[in-house]
Each structure stands twice: as C-alpha cells, then as structure tokens.
Amino acid sequence: MLFAPLFRRSVSLRLILLSTAWIILALAAGGVFLAQHFRAHVENSFDDELSRHVEELLSYTDVVDGQVQLIKQPVDPVYLRPLSGWYWEMFVDGRLLDRSRSLWDEVLPPALQKPRRGETLGYFQDGPRDDRLRVVAATYTLPGYDGEVTIVFTGPAEVIQSATEEFSETLVMSLVLLGLGLIVAVVLQVILGLRPLNLLRKRLAEVHEGRTDRLTGHYPSEVEALVADLNELLEHNAQVIERARTHAGNLAHALKTPLAVLSNEADRMEGDVAKTVSEQIVIMNEQVKRHLARARAAGGLGAPGAKADIGDIASGLKRTLHRIYQHKPQKSGDGVGVSIALVNVQGQFVAGDRQDVEEMLGNLMDNACKWAATRTRISAERKGKDIVISVDDDGSGVPEDRRAEVLARGKRLDEATPGSGLGLNIVHELAELYQGSLVLDRSDLGGLSVRLTLPAAL
C-alpha cells in the first residue's frame, strides 16, 4: 500500500484518512438509501393519484339492463390530449369497453399481468409510442353484473423519473457538500485535538536546543501526565549529574590532600626515592585532574536544556584572572597586570553545562593571561548554529608546526611557566564532547589566537 509508510509516520494523517474513508462510505450508503426511498415514495404518490382516477372512473360506471355502461368520461384534460402518456382503458370481461381520447387510435399494449378480482396492481410497461408508462390496473365486480370490470390508468413514467432524478441531483450535491464539510471538520478536529502533542514536541525541541530546562505550558489531562513524567525524568537527570559532580569533587578532595601531604614529605627528603615519589605524585595528580575533568564533563551531555551564559561566565573569570595576574610584570614597560577585554560576549548562550563552559573558557583565558605581554581579548560570534569564542593574547604565540603538540596530552612548550600543561588538552577534549572544535591560529594582537567552537543555544 502506497500510504502505508506515511500512515505509520503520522497520527494526523491516519486519523484524517480513516475519517474520510468512513465519511465517504457512510454518505454513499445514505445517499443510495435515500434515493431509493424517495423513488418508492414518488411511485406511491403517483399510484395513489392514478388510483383516485380509477375510482373516479368506476364511479361513472353503471349497469343498465345487465350491460356495463360508462355514463360520463373523466374531465381531466390530460386524458384528452393526444398521446400525452396519460391514458385510460376500461375492459369488461377482457373486452375493451372504452378508452381515453388521448390514446387516439392506438391501444395500450396488452398488459403483462392482469389484476385478479378486487386487486389493484401498479407496474411499468411500454406505451404505444415506445415511451414508458406507469400503470395502475384494478379489477372490480359491479353490483348487478356477473362479469368483471378492469380499469387501467397510465401516466408517463418520465414524471417519476424526472422527479427522482431531480431529487438525486440535489441529494448528491448536498451529500458532497456535507462530506466536504465533514472532512474539513475532521481536519480541524485532528489539528486542534493534536495541538497539545505538537506543542509538546516543540517544547521538547526547545529543551533539546538548550532554550529551557523543563517542559512548560498547560496541557490537557491526557498529555499532562506525560509532561509530568518527562519533567521528572529531566529533573532526575539533572540530579544524577549533580550527584556525579559532587562525587567527583569529593574524590578530588579525598585524593589530593593525601597527595599534597606525600608531595611535601617527599620535598623534605633527599635521594632517589624522594625523587621517584615526587615524579609519581605529579603523574598521579595529572591523572586525577584529567579524569575528574572528564567525569564532570561527560555528565554535562546528559542534561538536555542546559545553557551557559558566556557573558556572565567571562565576566566572572575576568574578575578572578584580574586578581590572579594583577601583579604579573608586563613584558613591555614596567607596568603590572594583564588587561582583559570582553567583546560581544553579552547575551550569547552556549547549549551546554555552565561548569563545562566555565572550565573551557577559564583554561583558555588563564592560558592567554599567562602568555600575554600586556593584554588579552575574549570575543564571541554567532555563526549559524554555533558560537565561536576567540581568546587572543599579545604574547609570543605558538609556531604553526608546534600547534598540534600543544593540544596533545600534558604537553607544555615552555616548562618554565607554571601550569600542568593540561589546560588546552582538557579544553580540546571537552570541546569534542560537545561536537565542537578547538583551533589555534595567529592572533591580530600578535600572540596566540585560540578559537573554540561550541553549539549555540537560543
């Protein structure tokens, strides 16, 4: 079936097609029934009229001296107009006694069936001029006469036919209009009836795009339960992530304090053992940092509806980095501190977890401040479905052939500047988790330009 795939895909289409089929069937059956009923009704009325004429003629009949005689002829002019289709004949014992003037010199073809005594029959038959006639024939016995008198009246079947046809035309037209009206009503009903579902779909899309973190709006009771369940699921998700984060934080605390104690003890000792312990502590610490960062980040992906305000995050980081680097000697002149310019970051939102974005941006801005001579710049730009965040500095930059190295694990180009060297690498991994990217380039400020691309939220 051609519609089968479409049918399965859309509830609306399914409802509309089924209703339309049912409407057409019901209306067609109704139409046939009505037409037949009407035709029967018209025939009955016609027969009634002919029957009255039969009875009228009978009343003009008398028995005089044992002979049947017609005292008077019907006066209705249609029986006088020649070959009008309105005829009558009167038989006495099968012999024609008299007939209408309208028959002119014709006779009605012999009847197919003769009514028995006291019986009235109605049927169709061909007329003298190949026209169809409606016939009512009745056979009577008259007082004072032994034989039987048969009276036949006819009218043109065309009258019935045209009345029926006229009715049928009107009927079909009305039914078609009614059908169209019903189909329109069905379509409206389906659209209006399914609107809560469409609304739900739209809201879910918004959650997915990070515009909101839960389903809002009023829904009918049938859908409300589903919405409540979905919201509960979203909330549960958020809680699970929060719990995982707390665990990660606790684990960090639990591991790093003993590491700090060990490291300080090792620092006080001399010899190979102390050296080995110190080295291993550095490796352990890097492993802990790296895996905690990933554990925290992987949670962020499971939370649909999360969005992070770049303007807010960048302002907070700017305040903090200002404090951290306020005493850093500038490479040119004898000033101190690093200037941090925020360009077009207000009102830009990334579809992602705030902590993840803060972690990425924090590492990038920290790096920029670390390497900058005097100034850094953070700018954001919406590009289609993405937001491109550029972090620039006026430091010495990174030569093109060593840029890939910087993104590699634990790599640091300048061992003298403090920092574990994990910064850019963690950002790179986080960005990839968000289907984003991290690109190093030369900055117009003179140093390194790091471009972080992340999905935008709106």
Next chain:
Amino acid sequence: MRILVVEDEPGLRRQVSRALSEAGFSVDEAPDGEEGEFLGDTEPYDAVVLDLGLPKVDGITVLKHWRAAGRDMPVLILTARDGWNEKVAGFDAGADDYLTKPFHVEELLARVRALIRRSAGHASPILECGPVSLDTRAGKVTIDGASVTLTAHELKVLSYFMHHQDRVVSQTELIEHIYDQDFDRDSNTIEVFIARLRKKLAPDLIKTHRGRGYSMSASGEGA
C-alpha cells in the same frame, strides 16, 4: 608576622604550619571552619591559609563572614577543588590568592610572603629602609651590603617594622603579630629585642615614641 592556617587534614595542617614556622612566621592552627572563623575574627593575622572543604562551616562562608565584618587580612585559599567555578567563587568571596593541592611548600611560602608584602604596600620582595635591606624570600638582612645574623625573634620584629615603615607600631601590636596565641607573652622581651636590633643594625634605626610605641623609617623621623 602571624599566620592562621585553617585545614582539617591533620597531616597537611602540621606540614604547612611547620613550613611556615621554619620560614619565620608565627602560626596558629584551626581544624575546622568554626574555630578558624573565631580566630580570624579575634586575632590580628597578617595572612590566612584557608582550606575550602572544612567541617562545621565551609571555607567560602568563613571568608564571606570575615569580609562582611571588615576583616581585610590577605587570604590564600588552599584547596583540592580546582574547577574554575570554584576559583571564581573563591575570589568573589574575597580571596587574594588560590593554590590547589597538591602543591609545593616553596610555592605556598612564596605566595604567603607576597601576600603579606603587597598588603603592606610593597611591590618588591626585597624591603629596604635606609641602609637596611631585608630579603623576604630568604630572610636575609644586610646593612650597607654587609650581611647581619639575627635570631628568629629578632628577625620577626625587624620584618614587622620593615613591612610597616613610617608609622608608629605599639607594643601590643608588635606582640600580637610576633607571637602565636599559645606563646607566653612578655612585653619586656620586646624591649630586649629592640635594643639588640639597634645594636646590631644602627642605633637610630628604630625610634621610641613614649607611651605610643616604636617607629622605623628611612629618614629617621618616624610618624
């Protein structure tokens, strides 16, 4: 110089205190947020090393309370939590520096010295007053380039004066910043230390202001 160390892990607290003491600081310790906050409120510290994950009251809350009460001593946060959101929260609460665990003791000492120096308004790690020069990193004192050997207590007194030049320092202030809270304080010993400093460095280096205290300045005028 007197430092408060608030850290719940006893091993690390001991290490940090020992390192600071060995570097010439007087150190008070607090094992939880409640005691830490009380000490910070009542004692005049020159710097605080504050952990964030503390029992009873967490470090951020303690710091916020101090800042709200107008306590403006420099605070170094020492924590295992290295997320940027936590750093931002720490600095926004009023921290002056942030060090994540694990760390090297030298790094911690350098940062504490820098904090104390800067809060007293000195940019260079080498403080000078006339012919006297004090290298805060090594605790070395020279006069006209010649090295002078001082005892730990003499160095503490000189260091306080070098940090707070050109103003009168009362005896009480000096005692509060030189001894930790458990030390048996005796104002007479201060006079002894000052007499020895005058003898070892220069007679007119430290001026006495009767009934008010002492002052040290390059011009010899005092405040």
